[in-house]
Amino acid sequence: MQSIEDVRNSLVAQIATSDTPREVLKSGEIKALYGQLSSLAPEERSAYGKAVNDLKVALEAAVADREAMLDDAVVQTLDVTAPWDVNTGPRELLPTEQGTQHPLTKELEVVVDIFTRMGFEAVESRQIDDDFHMFGSLNFPENHPARDGYDTFRTEEGLIAPAHTSTMQNRIIKAGKAKLEAGGHIASISYGRVFRNEDVDATHEHTFYQVEGVFVSDKATLGDMLGVLRSFFESYYGQALQIKTQPGYFPFVEPGLEFLIEKPAALGGKPGEWLEMMGCGMIHPNVLKEAGVDPEKYQGFAWGCGVERLVMLKYGIEDLRHFESGKLGFLRKFV
Numbered sequence: 001m002q003s004i005e006d007v008r009n010s011l012v013a014q015i016a017t018s019d020t021p022r023e024v025l026k027s028g029e030i031k032a033l034y035g036q037l038s039s040l041a042p043e044e045r046s047a048y049g050k051a052v053n054d055l056k057v058a059l060e061a062a063v064a065d066r067e068a069m070l071d072d073a074v075v076q077t078l079d080v081t082a083p084w085d086v087n088t089g090p091r092e093l094l095p096t097e098q099g100t101q102h103p104l105t106k107e108l109e110v111v112v113d114i115f116t117r118m119g120f121e122a123v124e125s126r127q128i129d130d131d132f133h134m135f136g137s138l139n140f141p142e143n144h145p146a147r148d149g150y151d152t153f154r155t156e157e158g159l160i161a162p163a164h165t166s167t168m169q170n171r172i173i174k175a176g177k178a179k180l181e182a183g184g185h186i187a188s189i190s191y192g193r194v195f196r197n198e199d200v201d202a203t204h205e206h207t208f209y210q211v212e213g214v215f216v217s218d219k220a221t222l223g224d225m226l227g228v229l230r231s232f233f234e235s236y237y238g239q240a241l242q243i244k245t246q247p248g249y250f251p252f253v254e255p256g257l258e259f260l261i262e263k264p265a266a267l268g269g270k271p272g273e274w275l276e277m278m279g280c281g282m283i284h285p286n287v288l289k290e291a292g293v294d295p296e297k298y299q300g301f302a303w304g305c306g307v308e309r310l311v312m313l314k315y316g317i318e319d320l321r322h323f324e325s326g327k328l329g330f331l332r333k334f335v
């Protein structure tokens with residue numbers, strides 16, 4: 001016959017090493033201890049019964065300890081690359097936090113929404129493209145120094161990680177040609193990631209976002225463009241703004257302009273403090289021609305705007321590198 005003490009030692013040792021410690025409580029040894037009750041003298045039974053009950057309570061506590069330890073072990077060996085159930089096992093689910101949208105994704109939605117309400121359709125830009133769309137279709141002559149202004153990443157096959165969303169212009173105009181010929185117009189924005197081989201600092205990143213606008217009709221004017229851009233900026237910053245342009249060179253627009261706004265006092269600006277927000281201009285006839293649209297009949301305007309710069313001004317963010325850093329402290333400010 002096993003003594004209560006023997007059973008205690010054996011079961012405590014099993015619980016301490018088991019992955020399913022609660023199963024150990026179903027052991028026949030405990031039942032056997034109760035079975036011995038009937039063979040005892042009546043005056044011994046009460047003390048014996050109490051000792052077996054005490055043993056059960058002690059074993060329960062050992063099981064609870066072991067389970068807590070196993071839970072900790074699950075957390076410590078969390079493999080973030082593994083499927084959910086590998087980490088949680090058959091136990092209760094791990095406590096988790098709901099993720100949130102990246103601030104740029106959120107602001108991009110605001111930007112797209114403003115242009116959509118103005119009647120622009122929105123398409124995503126590409127993250128890999130060819131020389132024709134990035135340069136050739138945009139009136140960059142072969143070996144022209146203007147290409148050097150866009151320090152691109154290239155694959156060994158000669159493909160390019162686009163350095164601007166203008167890489168979408170030719171496709172947008174081509175796709176809208178039928179609309180023009182039916183008496184309509186093209187009004188389209190393309191947005192997405194662009195890449196430049198830059199030395200990274202507080203105002204330069206190798207990876208950033210742009211929003212490109214293309215409008216073509218039989219009578220689009222520079223005045224229309226200024227109206228669209230003013231409406232956009234006033235809507236995005238929620239206030240009236242002073243705007244101005246100055247000459248800017250881009251081979252795919254003529255005239256080419258830089259678009260500036262006066263930094264609003266509400267965002268910490270001083271009078272006369274102008275910020276260059278984007279490049280823009282009337283689409284060059286060669287760009288229309290390259291897309292099969294007759295520049296004698298149709299004209300249009302285009303602009304390209306860095307999204308980070310918009311967002312930095314709105315929220316007073318001083319370092320561009322925060323956006324790609326993945327720092328939770330920064331991201332949580334935008335939840």
Ligand code: PHE
Pocket residue numbers: 163164165166212250253278279280281302303304305
């Ligand atoms: N693609 C230009 C840039 O990234 C901006 C631009 C777009 C200028 C459209 C004019 C017209 O620098």
